[in-house]
Amino acid sequence: MSGARVIVGMSGGVDSSVAALLLRDAGTPIAGLFMQNWTDDGSGECRAEDDRRDAVAVCGRLGIPIHFRDFSSEYWSGVFEHFIAEYAAGRTPNPDVLCNREIKFRHFLDAARELGADKIATGHYAAVGQRGGQWRLLRAADRAKDQTYFLHQLGQDQLAATEFPLGALAKADVRAMARETGLPTAAKKDSTGICFIGERDFRSFLSQYLPAREGEMQTPDGRVVGRHPGVFYFTLGQREGLQLGGLRGFDAAPWYVVGKDVAHNVLVVDQGSDSPHLRSTRLWSEPAHWIGGSPPARRFDCTAQTRYRQPEEPCQVSIDESSGSLEVVFRNPQRAVTPGQSVVLYDGDACLGGAVIAATDAPLEQRLRGAAA
Template sequence: MAVSVRTIVGMSGGVDSSVAALRLRDAGESIAGLFMQNWADDGSGDCRAEDDRRDAVAVSGRLGLPIHFRDFSGEYWAGVFEHFLAEYAAGRTPNPDVLCNREIKFKHFLDAARELGAEFIATGHYARVDKAGAEFRLLRALDRSKDQSYFLHQLGQAQLSATRFPLGDLLKRDVREMARAAQLPTAAKKDSTGICFIGERDFREFLARYLPAREGEIRTPAGQVVGRHPGVFYFTLGQREGLNIGGVRGFEPAPWYVVGKDVASNVLYVDQGSDSPWLHSQTLWSEAAHWIAGQPPAARFVCSAQTRYRQPDQDCEVSVREDGSVEVRFAQSQRAVTPGQSLVLYDGEVCLGGAVIAATDAPDCAAPLPPKEPTT
């Protein structure tokens, strides 16, 4: 039976969604909550789904709100997790939070809210929506340290026109204080981390359940073997942890970093120094880009970009290619730009859209750099 509410709040069982519901209720909005079950627990870690469900129910009770439940675990597997595994198997590093937002929170959740008779959905994301003329825009949150527009860049006009972000103008510390003042049971609850909806667990052990490990060599770009790895897809560019490379004769006792992966030959490439030249690029190419306005601002334009979450703005020039992908040339060299991750473009506070990174002009570890000229 449809409910006579205007907005359905995605209740995750965390403090952010709790305060989002609180703010809407206190503003006189007609609301109800909805808890999404998006992962069928496989026993491989701390999934916390039942704890989160109980907290969502407790908060809804405290606020006097009806709450609904939907199981999207099948949709999550088909729309997010299978892609996640395929990307890792190909040696890339995907960003499941971006796909989860597009496929689950702002697709299946939105559909469920409309089936319940609601006009809008609301979430605890730190972002803002406004309207300029006929166009809905996605804006950064006031609290830049918590801004989540990076993960929301795949949304479009249809989603933004039906979405509210009640926390977009708040600082995180104020959200906690509002929860305490309202005596919400999630006021002191730790923020969730880990893979979207899957939770905190040993990532390597978790991934091995779906992608069987295959050991191989760890080499320098010059081809010298310096260790063994448990599987190239467990590592990402710029990573230092987990390499387990001890002292290597002929090399300084300095940290090693992942600088390349060859999935076909099962070789992991490493180099010493966090600022290794093998990690640097100035140009990237993407897959087909998504534009929040429905189209790019121009065929060529300057803006700022992020190639990872919470990265400071990077000035760049964007060229839109005929196939819908983009070529981005940065004003400054970039470290560890990683295929599979998201490029997100901004014009000041406005998120323009973004794309999955396909390739960069970083040196190829299979084609070593030319030797340095001897000093005189």
């Protein structure tokens, strides 16, 4: 037994460090827990050992105990296998969403309860509230750092057992607190890249699990303009890595990925970031998850994001009562809405829930989907 009422997920970063600091200073009995979720394969900068040392140093500085758990097998089966399968199918998954649901707010929460704690806390920028007897997931005060998009798969049980100490703070204030307290993570760069795997050459990393299969790059009307190393290395709206330019018969405008024909191993590209082939006004989803346990209505208006840090977009949501999937119609055309990513719904500052995007009405996607049917 830890004797702590709250177990803080210590990632070795500045955000979790300050979350622990705030709880300690509030008089909450706490302990830290460092999660090992990826067995380093030597292919890139995993940083797990550095992060572990920083987590230990922070807990030492704060005078709190720290525990360790290895969830690498759970991460592999619960997150990474799905991640690879989605790329193999030509979709672009968001592992952070699944990682939060399966690891941070399932296995970590279970481990904290085994240690005798009532709650967990993390350094996410989000907030928890209550209304009408229900727990609510609320946006953080620092909208530029708000992470509710990645947390939309949480439910009532998880929110009842979670604290987000940074919900009311700006990132600049978090770093200032870390500096003033002398925390060793005060100037540490924010982590980026795949959840728990870190920064590395993504194409090289993915090629270990999805061997390269070269094919043609074509325009939407079928003209061959180059070759690609594998359609699953690219996502809709991507500009980098195409290595197209100076093609005879085309102007000098940059090229973008506008479609993936997985069945024929063709990457479809077009010129201009405003290509009509990247535009859609309607999407269909897989079965949705609702933070409150059920949707507010069978059909309702709200706002939505189809990617992280995107401005909220007004939309109307209709629910298929038999499958639980969504049809979302946007007031304005959206750019590069990507199957495999999540559509996350909001009512003001409250996150309602969300779902994985299955399809859109982008003209090229509809054509490719019809040809494959």
